[in-house]
Amino acid sequence: MAHEREAEAAGTSPSRKRARSRRGPISLLRAGTSSILFSTLICAPLAIGGVHEGVRLALFVACAVGLFLLLAERRAAHKPFPVTVPLLALGVAVAATALHLVPLPRGLLALLSPQAAATLDATLDSWRAHAITLDPPATWHELAKLGAYLAFFAVASTYASRTYRRRRLIVAVAGVTTLVAVIGLLQAVAGTNKILFFYTPEQEWAALVRGTFVNPNHFGALMCLGAPCALVVGLRERRSRAWAFAATAVINVAGVLSLSRGALVGLVVGQALAFLLDRRQAKMRAVRPSRGTAWALGLAVVCGVGAALAVAGEKVGPQIEALPGQIARNETKADVWAAALPLVANYPITGVGRGAFEQAFTRVSELAGRHRYPWIENIYLQTVVDWGVPIALVLCALAAWGLRLAVRRLANEPLAPGALAGLAALAVHEAVDFAIEIPGVAFPALAVLAVVFGHRLTDDVRGRHRAHARKVSFVVPVALLGASTIAFARPLADEDGARVRAIARDFGQPVERVLTTARAAASRHPASYFIFAVTAERLATEGHPETMRWLNRAIFLNPSYAPAHILAARVLARTGRKSQALLEYRLALRYAFYKRPVLEEIARIYPGIEDLVSATPHDARHLAMLGKWLRSKRRMADADRAYRELLSIAPTDVTALRSLVQLALQRRDAAAARRWVARLREQDRSPAAGRLEVRVHLLSGDASAAVRALDGLDHTAETFALEIDVATALARSGNLDQARRLLDRATQLYQPGPKDLARIHLARAEIEARAGNPHQANWERQTARRLTGQ
Numbered sequence: 031m032a033h034e035r036e037a038e039a040a041g042t043s044p045s046r047k048r049a050r051s052r053r054g055p056i057s058l059l060r061a062g063t064s065s066i067l068f069s070t071l072i073c074a075p076l077a078i079g080g081v082h083e084g085v086r087l088a089l090f091v092a093c094a095v096g097l098f099l100l101l102a103e104r105r106a107a108h109k110p111f112p113v114t115v116p117l118l119a120l121g122v123a124v125a126a127t128a129l130h131l132v133p134l135p136r137g138l139l140a141l142l143s144p145q146a147a148a149t150l151d152a153t154l155d156s157w158r159a160h161a162i163t164l165d166p167p168a169t170w171h172e173l174a175k176l177g178a179y180l181a182f183f184a185v186a187s188t189y190a191s192r193t194y195r196r197r198r199l200i201v202a203v204a205g206v207t208t209l210v211a212v213i214g215l216l217q218a219v220a221g222t223n224k225i226l227f228f229y230t231p232e233q234e235w236a237a238l239v240r241g242t243f244v245n246p247n248h249f250g251a252l253m254c255l256g257a258p259c260a261l262v263v264g265l266r267e268r269r270s271r272a273w274a275f276a277a278t279a280v281i282n283v284a285g286v287l288s289l290s291r292g293a294l295v296g297l298v299v300g301q302a303l304a305f306l307l308d309r310r311q312a313k314m315r316a317v318r319p320s321r322g323t324a325w326a327l328g329l330a331v332v333c334g335v336g337a338a339l340a341v342a343g344e345k346v347g348p349q350i351e352a353l354p355g356q357i358a359r360n361e362t363k364a365d366v367w368a369a370a371l372p373l374v375a376n377y378p379i380t381g382v383g384r385g386a387f388e389q390a391f392t393r394v395s396e397l398a399g400r401h402r403y404p405w406i407e408n409i410y411l412q413t414v415v416d417w418g419v420p421i422a423l424v425l426c427a428l429a430a431w432g433l434r435l436a437v438r439r440l441a442n443e444p445l446a447p448g449a450l451a452g453l454a455a456l457a458v459h460e461a462v463d464f465a466i467e468i469p470g471v472a473f474p475a476l477a478v479l480a481v482v483f484g485h486r487l488t489d490d491v492r493g494r495h496r497a498h499a500r501k502v503s504f505v506v507p508v509a510l511l512g513a514s515t516i517a518f519a520r521p522l523a524d525e526d527g528a529r530v531r532a533i534a535r536d537f538g539q540p541v542e543r544v545l546t547t548a549r550a551a552a553s554r555h556p557a558s559y560f561i562f563a564v565t566a567e568r569l570a571t572e573g574h575p576e577t578m579r580w581l582n583r584a585i586f587l588n589p590s591y592a593p594a595h596i597l598a599a600r601v602l603a604r605t606g607r608k609s610q611a612l613l614e615y616r617l618a619l620r621y622a623f624y625k626r627p628v629l630e631e632i633a634r635i636y637p638g639i640e641d642l643v644s645a646t647p648h649d650a651r652h653l654a655m656l657g658k659w660l661r662s663k664r665r666m667a668d669a670d671r672a673y674r675e676l677l678s679i680a681p682t683d684v685t686a687l688r689s690l691v692q693l694a695l696q697r698r699d700a701a702a703a704r705r706w707v708a709r710l711r712e713q714d715r716s717p718a719a720g721r722l723e724v725r726v727h728l729l730s731g732d733a734s735a736a737v738r739a740l741d742g743l744d745h746t747a748e749t750f751a752l753e754i755d756v757a758t759a760l761a762r763s764g765n766l767d768q769a770r771r772l773l774d775r776a777t778q779l780y781q782p783g784p785k786d787l788a789r790i791h792l793a794r795a796e797i798e799a800r801a802g803n804p805h806q807a808n809w810e811r812q813t814a815r816r817l818t819g820q
Contacts, residue, residue: 059103066096079243079470090178090514097181098507114483115432120180127173133159145376153556163383164557167520172384174517177510183476190484207256208277211284214241239287250293251465253285254455258304262448292462300455307447369395381418389557392588399590399621405464449481523558526551534568559587592622615645639668700730733759761797788817
């Protein structure tokens with residue numbers, strides 16, 4: 031026994047030797063884990079936000095490897111790893127997404143999700159079992175992404191078990207945010223639209239600065255997250271104050287110049303909350319805050335935001351001006367949210383499946399016929415739609431529990447105000463966006479979340495448990511690698527749609543190959559209307575008997591897709607089914623963004639006015655459009671018929687009444703003009719309607735009534751021509767003195783130019799000629815010719 035104690039004291043005991051032998055591999059595992067953590071944290075935003083498949087695959091594999099190394103290190107060191115509330119929430123999300131991919135028998139699927147079963151019945155020839163999700167390949171991608179998020183957070187929360195490590199994470203997030211902002215500002219100064227000066231994105235945005243992101247809204251989300259982190263570092267650490275405040279100013283300037291409305295709100299909310307939480311924490315810890323620091327901070331932020339607003343003023347104005355038009359067309363984000371609510375009612379238990387929102391949305395919203403909506407752009411509503419109400423309630427409960435625990439961190443974590451404020455700003459931003467679906471935003475957000483929930487493993491912290499890395503736990507990173515492999519081996523709906531379109535529009539390819547390719551793509555994406563639509567397009571050119579079958583499926587999946595209705599109308603018209611063709615044309619005209627080409631096509635096939643009226647949606651907007659188009663084609667009688675049809679459903683429609691008055695004036699139908707203008711003046715007391723009334727009286731030969739109507743109008747440039755016409759009418763009726771007074775008034779009020787003066791002199795010439803003054807009349811005519819240069 032004495033010998034063993036001496037050996038242990040000398041460090042030569044077997045247990046000490048085993049511990050020393052393990053220390054080297056454990057250090058390597060820890061170094062590898064932390065390297066993967068920070069490399070993915072920094073690379074994700076810089077690599078175009080991680081939106082490309084190759085980058086995503088590399089990031090997801092790195093996260094799985096990082097989790098594997100973490101478990102190996104924990105097992106070798108005989109240490110547990112923390113199980114926190116966010117980790118549980120991510121686990122629930124991963125498990126729910128995985129369950130969506132489990133094939134269920136037809137009867138069970140119809141019980142859990144009747145709408146999903148109905149969709150499969152309508153689009154697949156035969157099926158016995160299918161996953162809950164409407165788009166399994168997209169859900170596989172989402173499973174790989176959520177699994178990577180879980181792995182990243184597990185590594186980050188374990189790493190954040192020390193105060194200095196939590197500081198590193200906060201500084202890393204603030205640093206990478208500042209770097210992305212600086213890159214964006216340099217790109218703006220250089221006047222290039224290329225990201226990192228070499229990558230040209232497929233889509234262009236109106237933003238001045240977007241950093242390393244394709245979408246400036248995602249860039250703005252990162253700014254919302256990073257600004258409070260940099261701010262609190264400056265407030266808390268004197269030695270880091272200069273660079274932290276400079277970083278805060280740069281982030282604010284870049285965030286404002288992103289022109290993202292969500293970012294503008296998030297920046298204000300995040301930094302205000304960071305400041306308030308910092309003051310609250312100072313009181314809790316009996317620390318006296320520096321007023322000079324606060325004033326310096328406020329000055330830096332205000333100057334930065336002011337400079338950015340001055341630069342961005344020209345760009346912000348058009349965005350604000352465009353908002354009323356978006357509201358009128360029901361194309362705001364709030365309209366998308368309202369249109370997505372039926373999905374909650376249709377899929378209450380299971381949801382539509384992660385990644386399948388776009389395919390499900392086309393069934394319930396007319397907006398999907400004009401624009402694509404891969405996301406709702408509201409992460410909270412997206413959660414309910416994707417996973418259903420039960421999972422959403424579980425995640426909501428976990429979020430509330432996590433928030434309660436996070437607020438308690440203010441008592442003992444110096445940088446907690448920045449982390450909490452950054453997450454709150456991001457939460458505000460995500461109410462109008464989907465930035466956390468992008469790894470370039472999600473990884474920094476998870477790192478900040480790890481700061482909030484990071485503790486020493488020996489601390490007894492409420493809401494956190496410890497788990498040991500057993501052998502079975504290594505199944506998780508292996509499963510994540512497998513999910514990533516499966517996900518990126520399966521083509522998404524866009525890829526399959528592009529492949530089917532390429533083959534369908536290559537007329538060198540036989541129809542059977544087109545059908546074989548389309549059937550395979552449809553089996554993978556049974557709710558993608560585009561695959562069915564492009565296939566039907568090719569079949570229609572060949573006169574194939576399956577044309578309407580594929581076309582009906584496309585229309586079932588997206589009832590507001592105008593090209594499908596146009597194609598259906600052509601096929602029906604070709605086979606002599608006129609009434610059905612007109613019905614399809616009516617639907618096409620209702621949903622088409624550009625309506626004139628559709629109307630032109632209808633008129634070529636069915637030129638009669640009754641057919642055109644039948645093919646036009648019976649609402650005021652479309653019938654008015656038909657009338658306007660007919661007038662542009664000089665089909666005045668048909669336009670009159672269209673406007674009368676409009677009045678049959680909207681008797682007080684001002685546009686129709688005005689148009690009918692104008693048409694009556696053009697064909698010089700005084701009786702009809704009087705009838706329509708009387709109805710118009712009952713509804714419309716505007717100057718434009720008053721001018722029409724004057725012209726109707728002139729057409730009727732009632733000069734006195736025209737004078738009375740003219741006196742009721744303001745003397746503007748629009749009434750000048752009427753003054754002359756009324757004066758001429760008075761002269762013809764023998765009221766020469768009144769005609770002269772009217773012309774004198776017009777000359778004094780309007781200060782007419784040479785051409786208008788010439789018209790006045792010509793009117794005076796007619797008056798003098800009727801008054802028996804030929805010499806004066808000739809002088810007036812000569813003056814008019816001189817003014818016009820004739």
